[in-house]
Amino acid sequence: MLFDEYIGPAGLLLLLLAWIPETMQNWKEKGRNLNLRFVALYFLGSLALAYHAYLLNDAVFVLLNGLATLIALFNGAIILTHPKRPAKKAKSKKK
Numbered sequence: 001m002l003f004d005e006y007i008g009p010a011g012l013l014l015l016l017l018a019w020i021p022e023t024m025q026n027w028k029e030k031g032r033n034l035n036l037r038f039v040a041l042y043f044l045g046s047l048a049l050a051y052h053a054y055l056l057n058d059a060v061f062v063l064l065n066g067l068a069t070l071i072a073l074f075n076g077a078i079i080l081t082h083p084k085r086p087a088k089k090a091k092s093k094k095k
Helices: 002-028 036-056 059-081
Strands: none
Touching (some): 002 059, 036 059
């Protein structure tokens, strides 16, 4: 069936498209948009899944999880290279 042939690549594309705005927002906000623990766990999970897909010889999932690993690595690098600064205190008005 033709549908079966394209459903995997379509899902891959949709998931990657979902990450693009998050990564762009993370870049603009210099790493303040995503939690480093989340990104580290996502990196390790997608790396493990990429390896598992490789063992199963599943090209769609190797590609999806390989790219997810790279995206998580990129987001982690953004977070680590832009240390968080404390929030500015609001100035109080003196009377």
